[in-house]
Amino acid sequence: MEIVFLAFILMLSIFLGFELINKVPATLHTPLMSGSNAISGITLVGALTSAGAEHAVLSTILGTIAVTMATINVIGGYMVTDRMLAMFKKKGSTK
Amino acid sequence: MGIELLVNLSYVAAAVLFIFGLKMLGSPATARKGNLISALGMFIAVVITLLDQSIIDYKWIIAGVVVGGLIGALVARRVEMTGMPEMVALFNGFGGVASLFVGWAALYGFEATTFELITIVLSILIGGVTFSGSMVAWGKLSERISGKAMVFSGQRIFNILLIIAIIAASVMFTISTGPATSIYLYVVIGLSLLLGIMLVIPIGGADMPVVISLLNSYSGLAACAAGIAINNIILIVAGALVGASGIILTQIMCKAMNRSLSNVLFSGFSAVSAGGAAAKIEGEAKAMTAEDAYYVLEAAASVVIVPGYGMAVAQAQHVVKELQELLEKNGAEVVYAIHPVAGRMPGHMNVLLAEADVSYDLLLEMDAINPRMDTFDVAIVIGANDVVNPAAREMEGSPIYGMPVINVDMARNVFVMKRSMASGFAGIDNPLFFKENTRMLFGDAKEMLGNIIKAFS
Numbered sequence: 001m002e003i004v005f006l007a008f009i010l011m012l013s014i015f016l017g018f019e020l021i022n023k024v025p026a027t028l029h030t031p032l033m034s035g036s037n038a039i040s041g042i043t044l045v046g047a048l049t050s051a052g053a054e055h056a057v058l059s060t061i062l063g064t065i066a067v068t069m070a071t072i073n074v075i076g077g078y079m080v081t082d083r084m085l086a087m088f089k090k091k092g093s094t095k
Numbered sequence: 096m097g098i099e100l101l102v103n104l105s106y107v108a109a110a111v112l113f114i115f116g117l118k119m120l121g122s123p124a125t126a127r128k129g130n131l132i133s134a135l136g137m138f139i140a141v142v143i144t145l146l147d148q149s150i151i152d153y154k155w156i157i158a159g160v161v162v163g164g165l166i167g168a169l170v171a172r173r174v175e176m177t178g179m180p181e182m183v184a185l186f187n188g189f190g191g192v193a194s195l196f197v198g199w200a201a202l203y204g205f206e207a208t209t210f211e212l213i214t215i216v217l218s219i220l221i222g223g224v225t226f227s228g229s230m231v232a233w234g235k236l237s238e239r240i241s242g243k244a245m246v247f248s249g250q251r252i253f254n255i256l257l258i259i260a261i262i263a264a265s266v267m268f269t270i271s272t273g274p275a276t277s278i279y280l281y282v283v284i285g286l287s288l289l290l291g292i293m294l295v296i297p298i299g300g301a302d303m304p305v306v307i308s309l310l311n312s313y314s315g316l317a318a319c320a321a322g323i324a325i326n327n328i329i330l331i332v333a334g335a336l337v338g339a340s341g342i343i344l345t346q347i348m349c350k351a352m353n354r355s356l357s358n359v360l361f362s363g364f365s366a367v368s369a370g371g372a373a374a375k376i377e378g379e380a381k382a383m384t385a386e387d388a389y390y391v392l393e394a395a396a397s398v399v400i401v402p403g404y405g406m407a408v409a410q411a412q413h414v415v416k417e418l419q420e421l422l423e424k425n426g427a428e429v430v431y432a433i434h435p436v437a438g439r440m441p442g443h444m445n446v447l448l449a450e451a452d453v454s455y456d457l458l459l460e461m462d463a464i465n466p467r468m469d470t471f472d473v474a475i476v477i478g479a480n481d482v483v484n485p486a487a488r489e490m491e492g493s494p495i496y497g498m499p500v501i502n503v504d505m506a507r508n509v510f511v512m513k514r515s516m517a518s519g520f521a522g523i524d525n526p527l528f529f530k531e532n533t534r535m536l537f538g539d540a541k542e543m544l545g546n547i548i549k550a551f552s
Contacts (some may be wrong), residue, residue: 003210006323011330017115017339023122026435029344029442032120033311035130035185036340039113040311041186041196042333043318044327045144048201052150053157058507060300061201061402064155066196069189071163072170074141078134078185079171083180085127087449090456 009085032078038077098146104142106329112136113333114506117340123455140329176450177407180440181236184307186236187314191225194218194317195284201324202280210229212269216283218320220261223287224294231295236439242300253295261286287432287488296361300404303439305348306360309418312341344441351435351461353498366367377539381535385546388510392547395472397428397506401463401501402444403437405478405513409540412451415477418544419453421551430457431462432501465502474506476527477540478513484525509533512540 024032047070050063102281113136118127151155174182198218203209207215234240243471268279298306315337322330322477392398402421406412419429431453439443445458468474479501486493487500503509506525511533527533536543 002326005435006326006328009328009331010319010323010335013335013341017117017336018343020114020121021340025123026347026433026442027096027445027455027458028120028126029122030179030183030262030349030440031126031130031442032340032459033344033441034179035133036117037183037186037190037311037314038336039133039137040314040318040331040337041193042140043190043321044137044198045140045199046318046321046327046330047159047193047200047223047326048141048144049147050157050197051151052152054152055200056203058359059200060152060155062139062196062200064159065154066193066333067159068157068163068166068198069196070193072167073186073190074137074167075164076167076171076182077432078130078137079168080174080179080182081130081178082127082134083171083430084446084449085130087176087197087452088123088126088455089449089452090123090454091422092226 021068027088031081031088034077034084035041035081038074041070041077044074098148101330102146103392105139106332107328109140109143109329110332112139113336114472116503117336122239126461131313140333141192143221146269153357161367165368176412176447177410179446180303180307180438180443183440184233184236184310187307187310188229189504190201190228190314191222191229191310191317192504194314194321195221195222195226196220197321199284201281201321207268214270214320214324216265218317218324219280219283220265220330221289221313221317221320225283226312227288227291228295228306229291232303232310233291235295235300236303237469241390242303244299244302244425245296250293254290257286257290257293258297259478268439285467290532298359300439301436302352302359303343304436304441304443305352305356306408307359307440308341308344308348309356310341312338314343315339315341315377319393331451346440351460353461353495380528380535381533382537383510385536385543386550388534388536389547391508391510392427392473393425393426397471398422398473398475399420399430399468399471399473399503399504401432401434401437401474401476401480401483402448402477403477403482404443405480405540406540407438407443407447407455407478409478411477411541412447414541414544414548416448416451416453417548430464432461432503434461434479437479437482461499461501465505468502468505468506471506473508473510474503476503476509476513478545480513480525483527484531485527486525490526503527504530504532510536511541512538514539 051067062087116129116133195382198215237243264282319334385479422429433444483503485504487495487498
């Protein structure tokens, strides 16, 4: 049952992703990419439990590296996207 | 139970924020807010996860977050806008390796069922391919390794064998017990890293927008697989969203080059051009000086600027903007025409021009500009080559025949700024340079533009 449940979530999310992104104009493709890249850093959530659960030394090490890498991905991704988007201006709005 | 419910409800909230954030990224006016909303979703998901009861020791988490946060913030602030493609590639790789390790670490601490083992091996596999593939892409983009397509004979057979080996090792990993499991695990990790390298080395620099989009998709799918492995719904949802978005971008890029994804992935341009004996291009390219260019531009009522990767290399976006202002002051209409695959990643040119403070409503897409190209007095091509190559339209033997291009040759005058007569990245001759209405401005784009600007004042 659980497998079916996960498969449903997976399928619906993929369709939703297709629908959401299809409408993004070409101008915003780079920010979209770095912004969605930051979202893929969600793996950080999984890494947190591995790093802190103290199951085994190896899983703590792996978890800690994963936390570091994923945090770079998340923080860097969101910040650089924000920096980029701050530059997108329409003429006359702010100069 | 209470905390678990709270955690899961917060994940639902985070998913909603991601979805709204992505939706708002669809319009320049709301995009920045959308990104913040998505960041808020991430913040909620991370903070609430810390409440998880299985976390007993926070010191490694804090260490990882502090180190990672500092590095991420530093890189994000320092990176030049021209360096954006390699940075995205690098971040993709980090996300991939994190998912690999999350999957790997999931092996410890509880007895995994066969289904869980399959998902673990999947997350390791996709994470590994994403990581090594991104590193190669990063090397190519930052020119640490050659950007040329590396193709060798027997490559396809090698890749097929590699994939078979990966499948075999993965199956052995899921059904074996005891110490053999970890041996197969290392084999899977090693082979998936090798596969990532093999997938990206045959791809040339001009095809990089496709690769980056694809790796972006993989990094999402890796997170998604890791989510299934550790039974975490927010990883599945967010990972799938990113995976889908990457696939869409990949499709858009492929369509813009009139090539199928498998064609981009498995054959460099060189392999294609060997087949079609292109017709000889007749004529002579006519060079002109910045001063001559000034006289024409001074009299022009409408100008379209077509930037390409060369503008990024020369860091010429600010001078381009300066020229735009001078032309506008002179009473001319100035717009930009941007090909979907101009540059090294989707939307690369738009970001550079945005950095130079060019209003985004002046950036026109190919389909918007082509029908009215003949109304423009001057088209200035800055460091673009293949995306303005009329051979795509008129020379059936050309390797890029059929690719949609910006028809600059339809404009009354075409100025092409180029370092030399060398052919573009794809190594294809460009008949545009020999057309009656084309003039070449040889030299560094930034310097050339500077000279024209000087002539204006």
